[in-house]
Amino acid sequence: MSYSPELLAPAGSLEKLKVAVLYGANAVYCGGQQFGLRTAAENFTNDELLEGVEFAHARNAQVFVVLNGFLHDKDLVSLPEFLYFLEEIHVDAVIVSDIGVVETVKEHTSLPIHLSTQASCLNVESAKLWEKMGVKRVILGREASIADGALIKKHTDLEVELFIHGSMCMAYSGNCVISNYTQGRDSNRGGCAHSCRFEYELENENSKQKAYFMSSKDLNGLEHLELFLGSKIDSLKIEGRMKGHLYAATVAKSYSRAIREWKETGSVSRATLEKSLNELNKISHRLYTDTNLIESSKEDSIFDEREQVEGKYVTVGFVEESVPGKHLVIDVKKAFDKGDTLELIPFVSDEVSFKAKNIFTLNLKEEIERTNPGSLVKIPYSENANRFSLIRRKTLEGSEVNQ
Numbered sequence: 001m002s003y004s005p006e007l008l009a010p011a012g013s014l015e016k017l018k019v020a021v022l023y024g025a026n027a028v029y030c031g032g033q034q035f036g037l038r039t040a041a042e043n044f045t046n047d048e049l050l051e052g053v054e055f056a057h058a059r060n061a062q063v064f065v066v067l068n069g070f071l072h073d074k075d076l077v078s079l080p081e082f083l084y085f086l087e088e089i090h091v092d093a094v095i096v097s098d099i100g101v102v103e104t105v106k107e108h109t110s111l112p113i114h115l116s117t118q119a120s121c122l123n124v125e126s127a128k129l130w131e132k133m134g135v136k137r138v139i140l141g142r143e144a145s146i147a148d149g150a151l152i153k154k155h156t157d158l159e160v161e162l163f164i165h166g167s168m169c170m171a172y173s174g175n176c177v178i179s180n181y182t183q184g185r186d187s188n189r190g191g192c193a194h195s196c197r198f199e200y201e202l203e204n205e206n207s208k209q210k211a212y213f214m215s216s217k218d219l220n221g222l223e224h225l226e227l228f229l230g231s232k233i234d235s236l237k238i239e240g241r242m243k244g245h246l247y248a249a250t251v252a253k254s255y256s257r258a259i260r261e262w263k264e265t266g267s268v269s270r271a272t273l274e275k276s277l278n279e280l281n282k283i284s285h286r287l288y289t290d291t292n293l294i295e296s297s298k299e300d301s302i303f304d305e306r307e308q309v310e311g312k313y314v315t316v317g318f319v320e321e322s323v324p325g326k327h328l329v330i331d332v333k334k335a336f337d338k339g340d341t342l343e344l345i346p347f348v349s350d351e352v353s354f355k356a357k358n359i360f361t362l363n364l365k366e367e368i369e370r371t372n373p374g375s376l377v378k379i380p381y382s383e384n385a386n387r388f389s390l391i392r393r394k395t396l397e398g399s400e401v402n403q
C-alpha cells in the first residue's frame with residue numbers, strides 16, 4: 001500500500017478541531033467527558049463529538065477519541081455505553097492505555113484501537129505483544145527515536161505514530177507521580193499539575209540551589225521531517241490539547257505545508273522549512289529541542305531558565321463571512337482597535353496583512369473605535385477569505401497560550 005503520512009493534531013475543543021482540520025491536519029484527537037487524561041481540557045460533550053466527526057469526515061479527516069486513563073473496576077462499568085456511542089457516530093479509533101480498556105473495547109465494539117503513548121511502548125517486542133492483543137497502531141513513548149519507530153514498522157504490521165511537536169513530559173510519557181506527591185493529583189487519572197515545571201530546591205551537605213531541573217524544552221521535529229517521512233512513520237503527532245486556537249492553526253499549517261511539498265516533490269526545501277520554522281517561532285513556546293528523535297535527550301533538553309518565549313501574536317477573531325470587494329464579518333475573540341494592523345491567516349497560502357481602517361457594527365448603522373470580544377463586526381476588506389480563517393494581531397504584551 002502506498003505511504004500517505006498523517007498529520008495528527010490535538011483538538012482541545014470543537015472549535016479547535018475545526019481549526020486544526022481546516023489548517024491541514026489529516027486527523028485529530030479529542031477527549032469525551034470521561035475516561036481520558038485531560039480533566040482540565042474543554043472535553044467534548046456527546047453532541048460535540050458527533051458534530052466534530054461529521055465536520056472532519058466531510059473534509060476527509062479522521063477523529064480519534066482518547067480513552068487513555070488507567071481505570072478502576074468501578075470506572076469500567078459505564079465504559080461500554082460510551083463505546084457504543086462512539087461506534088454509532090463512526091469515530092475512527094480510540095486511544096487506549098489500560099489493558100482492561102483494550103479488552104472492553106474489543107469485547108463490545110469493532111473500534112480500531114490505538115495504543116496511547118501513556119503505555120510507553122518503545123521496542124519491537126512490546127509492540128508485537130500489543131499487536132497480538134488486537135491493537136492497530138502504537139503511539140510510541142516520547143522517549144522513542146525515529147529509528148525506533150522504523151524498526152517497529154519493519155518487524156510488525158502495526159501503524160506507528162510518533163510525536164513531532166509539542167510539550168514534553170519528563171517522566172516516561174506520564175507514568176509520573178510527582179503531582180500526586182506535590183498536589184495530591186494523579187497524572188494517570190487526568191490530574192497532572194505540571195509539577196515538573198516548578199522550581200525546586202536541591203540541597204546537599206554543602207549547598208542549596210534552586211532550579212527547574214525537571215522541566216523539558218518543547219519538541220520541534222520539523223528539521224527531521226524528511227527522516228520521519230523517509231522512515232514511513234504513519235502518523236506525525238502534535239501535542240497540545242490545552243493550547244489555543246493560534247497554536248492549533250499555526251502548527252497544523254506549518255507542518256502540512258512541508259508535508260505537502262514532500263508529497264509533491266519528494267523533498268522539503270530549505271525555504272519551506274524556514275517559512276514554517278519562522279511561523280512556529282511566533283507562537284508561545286518553551287525553547288525548542290529535538291529531544292529523542294535522533295539520539296537520547298541530554299542535559300541541554302532541560303528547560304531551566306523559565307524563559308518561555310512569548311507568542312508574538314494574539315488571535316483577535318475568526319472570519320464569519322466574507323463579501324469580496326466589500327467587507328469581512330469577524331467573530332471577535334479579543335478586542336482590537338480601529339487603525340490596528342491585522343493579519344488574516346489563510347488555510348494554505350501566506351498570511352495577509354491589512355489595516356482595520358474602519359470598524360462597523362453588524363447592521364452598519366454605527367462606526368466604532370474598539371471591538372468587544374464575543375461580538376460580530378464588519379471591516380472593509382477587498383479580497384475573498386474563507387469562513388473560520390483566523391485573524392491575528394501582533395502583540396507586545398505576550399502570551400496567547402491559554403486562548
Ligand code: SF4
Binds near residue numbers: 171173
Ligand atoms: S508533572 Fe510533568 S512529568 Fe509528570 S505527568 Fe505532568 S507533565 Fe509529565
